[in-house]
Amino acid sequence: EEPLKQAIEAAPEAATPWLALVTYYVRVGRSREAEQVLNEAVARLAADPPHLVPLTLARGYELLDDNDRAAKEYRRAVAASPDDVGLRILAADFFTRTGQFEKAGEHLRWLTDPDHAAPEFAVRWAQRRQAMIVAAGGAYNDTLRALQLLREARSRRGHVTPDDLRAEAAILAKRNTRRDKLDRIRIYQQIAEQQPLEPDEQFTLARLYEETGDWEQAREQMTALLREYGDRVLYVAWWAEALLRHEGPDEAELWVERARALDGETLTTTFLTARLLVARGRKTEAVTALRDFLNRQQPLGPDPATREQLRKLLLAGEEQLPRAVHVFGEYVKTTKDANARRVLAAVQERLAESNPDAAYSQLRRFMESTDLAIGVHADRLRESGRLLEELGLADQAEQFYRRYVEVSVRPEAHLEMAAYLGRQGRIAEALDLCESLDGRVPQDRIAGMMVSLARRDAATEADRKRVETHLAEAVRSAPDDSRLLMHLAALRDLQGDYDEAARLFQAILQTDSRNVQALNNLAWLLAVHFGKPHEALPLIERAIEIAGPQPVLLDTRAEVHLALNDVQQAVDDLLEATAQMDVPEFRLH
The missing domain is CATH 1.25.40.10 (Tetratricopeptide repeat domain)
Incomplete structure (x- = not known):
């Protein structure tokens, strides 16, 4: 902090040191001080160029995640220097990143207007960005139009650059058919004819080769990539798993070990180890490896009921802070969590200094970080269950799914458990679980899961009748909910009531x-x-x-x-x- 303040005093008229201090304050959670820095900067920044102050504020507000104020300052900056190409690029980039495509379009059109004589690099950048905005519309025809825009711009220039090809590949990546993947392979090959591919591009190309069934080319590409970048765990881990898929455990084992050497004991390397053990027929050891890893990684934190109580108190604001501190203090008495004890001491110190804002912020940040850690752990439990199912160990997966439901703060976790039960043919049990979620999970999510259960071969007529009764009641409560109508139509189709299914699909299309x-x-x-x-x-x-x-x-x-x-x-x-x-x-x- 102190060196950053010294840098400001050395060059108070420059934007960079001010933004560096703002960045620091944001990263350590001191947003109010970050705003104070921006306010001070307004008075001390140079008056020339005229866009310097609003541009600095715009970038500072971006750091504070205040896009409304950032947008206002970008507009002020452009108004102050409307012919500045770099400023137009910055504004267009901001509005594109924040999904404000119409505002971005204004600056992109300015850059591509021949009357403004923008440099060729800026025109190309704007044309590529225009195409990406069109593709963001989401429909297949949007991607066709975006590709056409790129190709028309290319034909007018008479040549294609690697960045043009990269934009085309990015648009094709929004689609996922085999033909699109083959086209992306062709594009990366064209880029490689003009300049060496970046490591991540080589990696993407190898994956595309494998996905389109060309294992030999994938092997050749990865062998060359790993020769130079064999210290990148992402590449090594994918290669180890690919070798398990195509060549077996003997070829993969060395790369599994290399991944562990590079990354230590992580979820990725533990999954690789489990896959390797199953491939060698050592299924019990695979389950044990997963369970031991998750036990060692289990985060500390209040139990779910205490977390929920603290969350509600903190959401109520600072007036409930004394009660929240009391509940947190009771948790600290029962835990080995040294960080929680430090946070409690800091909170009590801030309160003693009559600084409830700081105390509230510290306690809130602790709970947010705890929720995040527990959420990550819950996701690991879920992914472990999925992995074991994939490896043919469905019975062993159940304990991981059940633990996931216990740990997760999200009621939707029960739907994952219901899906698992359905895959095991335990339809009635899965439906019981779905019905227990009424009022806790959106009805369309429950209905969707229940219809998927009704589709399973193990579902009986009684099971399907339960789903019908539940759906009918849900639709009566929300007759205009197109998502519920879709699920009901799918059920009617499953039941062979094609007249009713067609009527429902037609009703949905009237509104969507x-x-x-x-x-x-x-x-x-x-x-x-x-x-x-x-x-x-x-x-x-x-x-x-x-x-x-x-x-x-x-x-x-x-x-x-x-x-x-x-x-x-x-x-x-x-x-x-x-x-x-x-x-x-x-x-x-």
């Missing part, structure tokens, strides 16, 4: 015309069950326009074409679906 699932399902019903393929075709075409040629949508369109006696179009769609993703059911039509 871009609902891809409703478009797809209604098209299927119209073509397959109602003999109305002419009505179905525009619906499925609309779904593909929004979401792209996803295999499930191509499969539906193939059924529509078959109903229209357009066999060749149906075959083309099925061939495209199987090329995009190796999903066996597409091969059955």
Whole structure:
């Protein structure tokens, strides 16, 4: 702190030392002092250039996560120096990062306007950013338009730069079909012809090769990458797991050990060890390795009931601070948590100094960090359960899921447990758990889980009736909730009540015309069950326009074409679906 203040005194008219001190205060949780620094900077910063003060404030407010005030200051800065290209870039970047695309567009259009004669690098940057904003619309057609913008700009210039290609790859990454992955491979190969790929780009290329079934190229790429960057645990860990998938434990073991040497005992390396042990048939040891790691990593903190009590007291504000400190003090008496004792002493010291604001902030930060640590631990328990299921150890996974539910502060954790029970065929038990969540978890989340349980082979008619009763009551309580209507429609479809299912899908599309699932399902019903393929075709075409040629949508369109006696179009769609993703059911039509 002191050296930063000295830097300000050495150059009070420059922005950099002021922003460095603001950054420090924000990182240590002293936001009020950060604001005071910004206020002082206004009086001492240089008056020239005229945008210096508002730009410094804008960047400072960004650090404080106050985007409204930051936006206001960026606008002031641009108004003060409207022809400054660098300032336009900074403003466009801020508004893009914060999702204010219309405001970003104003500056991007200025940069690309030939009348302003911006340097070529700035024009290219703005054109790439314009394309990324279009792609952010989320629909498949948005990505098509974004790619077209990039290619048109490229054709006008007559050449393509690596940064242009990188922008194209980033847009394609928003889609996930096999064809898109192959296109990204081609793009990275083009970049490599102009300049060496960055290490992360080489890593991405290796993963794309593996995902598209070219293991030999993936191996070649990773071998070259690890020759130079074998000290990066991300690369080593992925390679070890890939070797387990493709070549077995003997090839992978060395890399598992290298990952442990680089990263120590982490969740990543423990998972790798568990995978290796299962591959060698040592399943009990794999479960023990996971359990021991999680036991050693278990964070200290108040029990769930005390955490919830403290959370409510702190949310009530400083008037409940004395009560919160008392509850926290009772916890400290029973714990070995040395950090909690230090925090309690600091809080009591701030109160003795008649500084309740600082006491409140310290206690709140402790609880936030505790909640974060416990949340991370809960996520590790959940991921451990998922891993064991993936490795064929579903029975052993249950203890990890149950512990996850106990530790997590989120009621939605029970839905994860319900899903696990459903996968094990314990449908009635899973439904009991779902029904117990009424009033604690949004109804659409409960309904979605219950319908997925009803779809399972182990579900009985009695189980499906329970789901129907629950859903009907939920819809009566919220008749306009399109998410609940979607779940009810899916249930009616499952029950063979196609008339009601179609009516519900049509009602959903009245209020949400871009609902891809409703478009797809209604098209299927119209073509397959109602003999109305002419009505179905525009619906499925609309779904593909929004979401792209996803295999499930191509499969539906193939059924529509078959109903229209357009066999060749149906075959083309099925061939495209199987090329995009190796999903066996597409091969059955």
